Amino acid sequence: MSQKRFWETHVIDWEASAYEGAAAPGFLEKVASRFRGHLTVRFNMACKLLQELRPVSLLEIGCGQGRLLRRAIQEGWIQRGRGVDISTTAIENARLLARQAGLGEDCLTFQAAAVGEMDPAWLEGADAVIGLGLLQYLTDEEYAFLFGHLRGRTFAFDWHGRELSAINLMHTVYRLFRRYPFYRRFSEAQIRSLLAGYGFERPEIRREDCISMFVVRAPGSTN
Numbered sequence: 001m002s003q004k005r006f007w008e009t010h011v012i013d014w015e016a017s018a019y020e021g022a023a024a025p026g027f028l029e030k031v032a033s034r035f036r037g038h039l040t041v042r043f044n045m046a047c048k049l050l051q052e053l054r055p056v057s058l059l060e061i062g063c064g065q066g067r068l069l070r071r072a073i074q075e076g077w078i079q080r081g082r083g084v085d086i087s088t089t090a091i092e093n094a095r096l097l098a099r100q101a102g103l104g105e106d107c108l109t110f111q112a113a114a115v116g117e118m119d120p121a122w123l124e125g126a127d128a129v130i131g132l133g134l135l136q137y138l139t140d141e142e143y144a145f146l147f148g149h150l151r152g153r154t155f156a157f158d159w160h161g162r163e164l165s166a167i168n169l170m171h172t173v174y175r176l177f178r179r180y181p182f183y184r185r186f187s188e189a190q191i192r193s194l195l196a197g198y199g200f201e202r203p204e205i206r207r208e209d210c211i212s213m214f215v216v217r218a219p220g221s222t223n
């Protein structure tokens with residue numbers, strides 16, 4: 001199954017399970033939601049980062065249904081948001097939820113596209129770029145596109161570590177049952193080497209719970 005086809009059918013259940021726990025439909029997602037507290041930790045890490053950075057405009061890649069972008073605008077951490085996701089289902093819902101929240105296209109817009117097919121001007125025009133739970137799903141070509149267009153920008157992504165742990169073991173079983181198309185895990189050394197390959201030598205690494213995130217700041221940025 002392709003990454004796109006997978007996320008067209010999976011994204012709604014995934015988000016319900018990740019953030020709404022008991023409301024998640026289906027037995028597997030209900031069980032999985034018991035082990036997803038770290039996803040709220042990740043979301044909160046992103047909120048904290050945005051409060052520090054206060055970028056005027058933010059691009060979120062792999063934005064799902066736009067939860068983080070809506071929150072960032074409503075809290076006044078950013079003025080304008082753009083969201084990109086491979087899943088048309090996610091983007092249609094993101095547009096609907098933004099309208100329902102009273103957020104017009106003057107402050108929040110979305111594009112249904114895979115990294116690699118998205119408008120590069122969106123990457124180059126944002127003050128900051130963020131992606132949560134995204135790097136796991138990208139191909140080498142998509143890394144080249146993404147990091148190639150991020151020079152001079154502030155950006156932050158989390159990654160899924162390679163360490164042996166009960167949660168990683170359960171996640172592997174879950175992926176098998178859920179038939180995830182493909183999935184990458186990294187050591188910190190691999191992340192550093194990936195970034196160094198694109199000229200980003202000194203990422204700041206942040207960790208909370210089992211979440212690992214790197215932040216690269218635009219040259220000269222003070223926040």
Ligand SMILES: C[S@@+](CC[C@H](N)C(=O)[O-])C[C@H]1O[C@@H](n2cnc3c(N)ncnc32)[C@H](O)[C@@H]1O
Pocket residue numbers: 003007011014015061062063064065067084085086087090113114115131132133134137138142
């Ligand atoms: C694990 S979910 C995370 C969603 C959201 N960022 C969050 O943390 O709540 C991964 C998201 O990445 C999107 N995605 C996967 N592969 C992608 C790609 N190649 N290009 C753009 N989005 C992608 C999926 O559709 C999905 O919404």
